[in-house]
Amino acid sequence: MFHSQLRWLNILKPNFKVLPLKERLLCGIGALLGLLLSSLISWWVLGDINAWYIAPMGASSVLLFAVPASPLAQPWNMVVGNTLAGIIGVTCAMYIPNLTEAFSVAVGLSIVLMMTTDSLHPPSGAIAITAVLGGDAVHQLGYHFIFYPVLLNSILLLVIAIVFNRMLGKQYPQIAQVNQRSKDPTPTQKVTIQPQDIQATLDQQTELLDISEYDLQKIILAAQEKANARGQSQFKCQDIMSKHVVSLNEQEDIHSALDKFKQMNLMSLPVSNAEQQLVGTLALYEVVEWFKRANDMRTTWEHQVKHIMVRQVVTVKPEQPIQDLVPYFVERSFNYIPVVEDQKIVGMISRADMIAALNQQLNQISA
Known part of the structure; x- marks a missing residue:
């Protein structure tokens, strides 16, 4: 009975790699430093204005510091996604009196526009809701809400994430392709699986996968090398x-x-x-x-x-x-x-x- 329940619980778990403790601690420290520094810098830039931080930035920090390789965590997604959600959220708050209708429409439109502009960023949905349900303090800002706190804090958090990830030796933002010398497939890809093969397979998927074509290429190339090695008598x-x-x-x-x-x-x-x-x-x-x-x-x-x-x-x-x-x-x-x-x-x-x-x-x- 216990084992059957355990198997059922495992179905609910994601097929996700658990990083070593050191890496998990570094992700947490990165988020802590990112939120702390960006908040302090916002306060310093704005002088006497009482700087406050919106909750969606906490969700953004999870992506930027824990899964920086995710397509959803790239700078374009964060800046454009948050800006679009802020504009839509403020507009809905101003012209739709019913709050439930306002934040529902705001989130729905934000998702459509973000997917249309290839800027999907999950925390942006929370920004759209904050613009509607943030209370008088947010409503009084009007469209200024987009510039501060949304855009200012987004850019500050993003810059800190770039510096922190680079210090750890992580490539962030992600480069567009494996072959950095030209747009052609790499020599290994030319005789195995090529980028257009991966793209053609992805085009047939109806779900949006949280992995870039670049990462898929790297994984497939590494797996191909291991598979080739098994069938060869290896020199050292x-x-x-x-x-x-x-x-x-x-x-x-x-x-x-x-x-x-x-x-x-x-x-x-x-x-x-x-x-x-x-x-x-x-x-x-x-x-x-x-x-x-x-x-x-x-x-x-x-x-x-x-x-x-x-x-x-x-x-x-x-x-x-x-x-x-x-x-x-x-x-x-x-x-x-x-x-x-x-x-x-x-x-x-x-x-x-x-x-x-x-x-x-x-x-x-x-x-």
Whole structure:
């Protein structure tokens, strides 16, 4: 009996990923900071006016900080959706005497217009109701209610959400597509599921899904890679890496680094410190850019590799399967990836190494 009740309760639960405790706490802290700071800034901007905060902003903060990847949480949705709902709500409050009729019409029209303008934002429905049922304080504001508190607080909360999510390394707002170099499908998509396939499938759906086509593409590509890996005998990074690695020292002079680029005929090189630990990477084009601004007095202090190198480096471990590297070489056009153990470079895998290994796997399959 108990198990049957438990199964019934599970039907009511959403098929939703539960984040680790740290991530859940960060989402809560983000909402706390967002609401607190935007409220204080509103009070500071408006001076002696007694700033007050409308409840729908709490609902917006759930989307902005807990599910920033949702299409419903994007800046266009929040600003345009809240503005439309505010205009409709104030108008209904002014011209429809019956409150029940007024807020019902306001919410219904808001949904239609938001869906028409691709700006659906659930908390906006609450803004439409607030404009009608907010009492004399709201009604006296008239259409000023749209600018403050709705628009001002929406923009402030949005800016804080952008900064907070970026600090956590989250892409917000969401970019439009997986392939950032062109509008074409990525190389992997060209031979598997393409964006138009996803769009055609979505067009057949009668329900509005709370996931973007961009996120669907990422999930499908990742699943495709895992499925492909199951059917292949996997090489590990240590099997195909070059153990003789040419690198730059972070204290090295930039002119000396250029000579090494010429000698090795490479487009980029890893950078290590005195302890041979990987600390960055330097591309040839970054050296060229340095020469272009060499006459700028503001950059005269830049004379060592560490001054112009990129400190964020994608690395792999010796035991990793080479399939993990495919997205970097194919989708992001990497030339090489350092193999690191205990923070020290133990090898290097180039695009040519990957091609040779994958070609060997293809020959094994065809045989």
